[in-house]
Amino acid sequence: MHSGSLVAGRYRLEEELGQGGMGAVWRATDLELGREVALKRAIAGSAGQIRREAKVGAGVLHPNVVTVFDTVADGDAQWLVTEYVQAMSLDRIIEVDGPLPEARVLRIGVQLATALVAIHERGIVHRDLKPANVLVTDDDVVKLTDLGIARWAEVTQTGGAQLTGTVGYVAPEIANGGQATAASDVFSLGATLYAAVEGRSPWGDGSDGPFAQMNRAAKGSPIPHQLARRLAPLLDALMEPDPARRPSAAAAAGLLQGHDLPRRSWQQRLRTVRRNAMLTAAAAIVVVGAVLLGWLLPRGSAPQTAAPPTTTPPPNSIGLGSDPATADPCALIPVTALREFGKAYVDPEVDGFATCVITSNLDEGIGQVQSHLVLTGPEEYPSRPVRPGVLGEIERPDEKTDRCERSFNLPDTNRVTLVTTRLDKAEQTRLCPIANALILDALTVVLNGPPARRPELPANSLDKVDACRLVDGADAGQAFGKPSEPPVADFGNWGCSWEAGRSELSIKFTRVWPIEPDAEYGGKVIKVGSRNARLIPDPDDKTTCTAMVVHRQYTPKLPVLEDTPEQRQEVVSVVLEDPTAADPTTVCARTEAAAEAVVRRLPDAG
Structure with missing residues (x-):
């Protein structure tokens, strides 16, 4: 094949990216969808592995795992179609830059751990986590690739049981003929991070041959690290020779949480983690993220002992952004x-x-x-x-x-x-x-940072309204009595509540399908001021009533879900709960009065 060739009549080959144990990898253009993709061609005898990678990869959709799109046949050749990532493999980065700073290694490790946890949660074992299968973009976004592929070909094809994984990063139990498990993936994660810090595999650089690496792996005797400092206890824990004693992803994350205490051995920390830390796979991501916050601070910017919580998060905290x-x-x-x-x-x-x-x-x-x-x-x-x-x-x-x-x-x-x-x-x-x-x-x-901002809404949208300003003390008093406490605002000020004794008045802004024709809301259609509304007694609680008041009706810019109305309404829901009321009619009358006060303060719907 050469540049410009068409695969399956749809994918135009643009550039050969490299050769691997499973075949050639090309950057290509999907002519049907107009996007760049990566195509991997199976070498003779490996078409089954390509199909297997497609099947396994289709079950893992994660931002830090290369997305598998399809597998196609072109004549006798089998091709795997995946997301194209403009990035350099971690092994190439190490080759060019040498050992990486520990802070950068942790940034990479956090994303790899996130990907690994998602893979394990789906019951999948990667089996070949190593620097060559870790893609890193210019801004340090990590993508794990080659999901679920056995890679014995890079060592030898003769003699003994088939090895799963690459010798430089294989767990001792695999080197001794055992089966690949989630624990062996955790070992390979540690070996990959070890290589990033030290500049070589824990079993050596391979210059003395793969069987020397295999011998070290089988004995579970990695070369002592020389450059790792703060990461050293974590690397030791991840590369524990006994898989039964090796931390899970969750326990490893808890170990990370405590690795700023250099006088404690990793075994002591791990015992503490197993006693106190989150023991689910998803928790691993959370704690790794928490560690990232402190780790990325400049050295010396924080004491070695944990500081007490403050009322204000540090400026580099992960969150929703400044607004x-x-x-x-x-x-x-x-x-x-x-x-x-x-x-x-x-x-x-x-x-x-x-x-x-x-x-x-x-x-x-x-x-x-x-x-x-x-x-x-x-x-x-x-x-x-x-x-x-x-x-x-x-x-x-x-x-x-x-x-x-x-x-x-x-x-x-x-x-x-x-x-x-x-x-x-x-x-x-x-x-x-x-x-x-x-x-x-x-x-x-x-x-990976604060989420994107919402699209700007019209000036008359409820998005711009402070719900707590729609009712004052006098309004609340007329509805259900004098408030006993200041109002409590919801997130974004898109809701507010007032209490008076056992009674409560609340306001909430929502977007819904048109309420007037929809009898499923219950109650009856009324006018509150000049606006359409529904007055809805609670069928299960005779002391509660809701007034849903239409603020404005509009057509969404994006296509709506099939078989749903094309219009949306911004609605103010006014809810009164008054256990002192004699009957539902009284509660709803007071709710309607409160809604009328709210409408007087709403902006013009335009």
Whole structure:
């Protein structure tokens, strides 16, 4: 094949990027979609491995893993089509630059650990994690490639059992003929980071032959590190010869959290981690991210002992940016999100301004599920302490019959919550694997910096309105009594609540499909001032009533979900809960009065 050749009548070869144990890799142009891709051609006898890589890769969609698009046949040749990443492999970077600074190695390691945890959560073992399979862009974004491929060809093809992995980075149990496991991936992660710090494999540079490397690997005796300092305890832990004693990804993350205490051995720290740290795979990402915050500070900028939490997060904290209310929640959902489950549709204009809705049509027509990703401020009554400046662990309540919830606190004390529910059918579908995939995607995005900002909305949008300014003390007093405390504002000031004794008045801004023709809302259509509204008594609680008041109706700029209305409305929901009311009619009359006061302060809908 040569530059300009067409593969499968669709992919034009542009440039050969290199040769590997599995075949040649080309940069190509997908003429149908007009995008650059990478094409890997199987060498003789390896077409089955190419197909296997396609099948395994299709099950892992993650920002730090090269995306597999397709596998195609062209005559007798089999080709794998993947995402093209303009990057240099880590082994080439080490070859050109020599040993890397530990802070940079940690940045790379954080992303590799994130990718590895996502792979393991899907029940997959990579089996060949090494610097050559780690792509690093100019701005240090990491992509793990060659997913699930056995690479014995780089050592020998004769004699003994087949080895899985490359000798320079293989775990001792593999060198001794054992099976590849998640623990052996963790060893290879440590060996890869070792190479980045030391400039060579822990089993030597290979100059004395692969069998010398194999002998060291089988004995579990890596060459002592010479350049590693603060990372040394972590490398020792990841490359523990006994896989049973080797930390999982989660335990390794906890070890990272404590590695600023140089007088403690890694074994002591690991015992503490196993006792106290998060023991789930997703938690590994969280703690690694938390470590990243402190690690990237200049040396000497912090004492060696942990400082007490402060009321203000450090300026380089991971979070929603300087103006959290402008963060785009849909920016936390990658384009490839949920592709392994079916076809996903992301809607940025349903529910609150800090909400992104992901509707998934599951494969084989088995139903539909919906996930709501919501950005909020800190919880009023958190179930666990919130530490400013520290990324919190992923909270994983048990799956309920019809919902699965996942959340984590950001170092700026804001919070990301994701709730997945069944929308249509899908009775046999487990919700938590979907929620897990989305929350890991969101976490990966925020680890790489503040999310993008939301598109600018019209000047008359509720986005610009402070809900707490729509009701004053006199209004609240007429509705349900004199407030006993100052109002409490929601995230972005898009909601507010007042309390008076046992009663509560609240306001919330949402975006919904037109409420007037939709009888499912219940209640009745009324006018509040000059605006359309629905007055809805709570059928289950006779002391609560809601007035949904239309602020403005508009057509979204993006296409809407199939079989849904083309119009959206910005709505102010005024909710009154008054246990002292004699009957529902009284509660709703007071709710309507409060809504009228709110409408008088709303901006002109235009």
